[in-house]
Amino acid sequence: MERKLYPLKFEPILKQRIWGGTKLKTLLNKKTGSATDIGESWELSGVEGNVSVVSNGFLKGNTLNELLEIYMSELVGDKVFEKFGDIFPLLIKFIDANDVLSIQVHPDDELAQKRHNSFGKTEMWYVMQADEGSSLISGFKKDVSKEEYLKALQEKRLDDLLAKHEVAPGDVFFIPAGRVHAIGKGILLAEIQQTSDVTYRIYDFDRRDAQGKTRELHTDLALDAIDFSGGGQYKTEYNTNTNDVSKIVESPYFVTSLINLDGHVLQKDFYKLDSFIILIGVEGQAEIIYHDNQKETITMGETILIPADLKEIVIQSTGKCKLLEVHIPDGESK
Structure with a gap:
């Protein structure tokens, strides 16, 4: 009997960070043991040295890279496999910032390829929980010159140039x-x-680790990567209706929508997509029904990969549930 691909779960890859905390355990039920500084859970990763391992079904124990070698376009879609080959193009994480992260920047594809033989790093954030008064930094308040930036950095007042945004659950950047x-x-x-x-x-706010050491800074490398333009709308505005799907981010690298359910059954077909689908639980719980009434549960803090060959699923919630739905667009970036 032929074994068909199915909704795939993976073992979380947990990362200790100087700024990490305990919310991945207390709110997302990650098995972090007694550690109090777990900052990241890599949910779906093809990054070398951090490749995800399947945790459910007959493929349990196989790595994401092994699945790509075996199933190729059946797993990720024809165009995605043609472009990326045996590299899975997205990385999914949950992040718990018990302290502020470093101020940082990522290179684009061209610069990352030249310097690191790597993809660039465009990303998006969906806020799941935030303590009262929490804020993040995204972009400059206004256009700045390299000279202004370097002077502020040297004088340790870079914070003055940056745009801060108070956040609440559901905010997207x-x-x-x-x-x-x-x-x-x-x-x-x-x-x-x-x-x-x-x-x-x-x-890095002159922060020191347990050994009293500061972390490495990349001042010169960052200079060529930074977009010094400022102002504008940094937070992503979107509309969402209950028991509906709302697109929230559309970029050359990924398209993300919010599925917002409340005791509802949602029929989903992906025949028009030539891509895998990633579902990320950001609130509540739902069942994914597939292949003649087989079921897989997704709860807040879980991530599921829907293979490209699985063209129809049903998502059923008994209460309030929110899922992020992610796929690779047609005609993705160069």
Whole structure:
């Protein structure tokens, strides 16, 4: 009997960070043990040295890269496989900022390829929980020159040039490569990004680790990567209706929509898409029904990969549930 591809879950890859906390355990039920500084859960990753491993079904124990080698376009779609081959193009994370992250920037595709033989890093954030008064940094308040930037950096007042945004659950920020940014203290979010682990740390608030050491800064590398333009609308505005699907981000690298359900059954077909689908649980719980009434549960803090060959699913919730739905667009970036 032929075994068909099905909704795939993966073992979280947990990362200790100097700014990490305990929300991944207390709010998202991650198995972090007694650690109090887990900052990231890599949910779906093809990054070398951090490749996700399947946790459910007959493919349990196989890595994402092994699935790509075996199933190729059946897993990711014809055009996606033609473009990316055996590289999975997206990286999905949950991030718990118990303290402010460093102020940083990521290079675009061209610069990352030249320097690191890597993709660039465009990303987006969906805020799942935020302590009262929490804020993040995205972009400059206004256009600045390189000279102004370097002077402010030297004088340790870079913060004065940057745009700060108080946040609440459901807020979305799209962070194109080149935009200076930092996640603030008290924020739990889902991050969708290109497959890249290239980060240029600009300023780390003179923070020291347990050994009394400061972390490396990348002042010179960052200079050529930064977009010095400022102003404008940094937060992504979107409309959402209950028991509906709302597109929130459309970029050359990924398209993200919000599925907002409340005791509803949603029929989904992906015949027009030549891509895998990623579902990320950001609130509540739902069942995914597929292949003659087989079921898989997705709860807040879980991520599921829907293979490109699985063209029809049903999403059923018994209460309030929100899922992010992510896929690769046609005609993706060069």
